[in-house]
Amino acid sequence: RKEVEQDPGPFNVPEGATVAFNCTYSNSASQSFFWYRQDCRKEPKLLMSVYSSGNEDGRFTAQLNRASQYISLLIRDSKLSDSATYLCVVNAGSYIPTFGRGTSLIVHP
Amino acid sequence: GAVVSQHPSRVICKSGTSVKIECRSLDFQATTMFWYRQFPKQSLMLMATSNEGSKATYEQGVEKDKFLINHASLTLSTLTVTSAHPEDSSFYICSAGVNTEAFFGQGTRLTVV
Numbered sequence: 001r002k003e004v005e006q007d008p009g010p011f012n013v014p015e016g017a018t019v020a021f022n023c024t025y026s027n028s029a030s031q032s033f034f035w036y037r038q039d040c041r042k043e044p045k046l047l048m049s050v051y052s053s054g055n056e057d058g059r060f061t062a063q064l065n066r067a068s069q070y071i072s073l074l075i076r077d078s079k080l081s082d083s084a085t086y087l088c089v090v091n092a093g094s095y096i097p098t099f100g101r102g103t104s105l106i107v108h109p
Numbered sequence: 110g111a112v113v114s115q116h117p118s119r120v121i122c123k124s125g126t127s128v129k130i131e132c133r134s135l136d137f138q139a140t141t142m143f144w145y146r147q148f149p150k151q152s153l154m155l156m157a158t159s160n161e162g163s164k165a166t167y168e169q170g171v172e173k174d175k176f177l178i179n180h181a182s183l184t185l186s187t188l189t190v191t192s193a194h195p196e197d198s199s200f201y202i203c204s205a206g207v208n209t210e211a212f213f214g215q216g217t218r219l220t221v222v
Contacts, residue, residue: 008150034210043115043202043213044153087153089211096143097204097211101152 006100023088115214132203138183
């Protein structure tokens, strides 16, 4: 089993739709969790950290489920500009982040 | 946030030549930097961990003699792809961590012809 697993997609959704991605991790000692966004041929950029209590930033909501070892990202009211690859990142404490393969999102008019 | 600068952003080289990629932390000191490689439609794969003042730690399957890493100062790590082959063509990216957040260089797209 891979350390961090994501459905690669693509998720193809119309503008205004709500879409959710999940990411599972295998290391129960993982301490920090993040969602990064990567546009084509660009470096990944932090979208949001994922806290145990869950967190929300505008149209984006991240949740952590330690018992089932997964994190989720919910995007409401999708915009065309949300089209990108969303990377799940897990850090087990040594600060060598482990990346998921990424989930591709395509938002169409 | 912290700034990591990577250079060059794009390079095309001939088979058999060597290519050096630089990664600089501009506004913080990084005792550790990470080098990743990403093939199309694949995830970022950690190649090696660069440690200032000591030898780099390579991930399994990464040839240390082919991918030379030098981390001579707290703000600069370099990755040299030696005797490059077309299969080395990829997107290489460095990162450094600050307070558990990863900051990335802009990435280098290497094409070996």
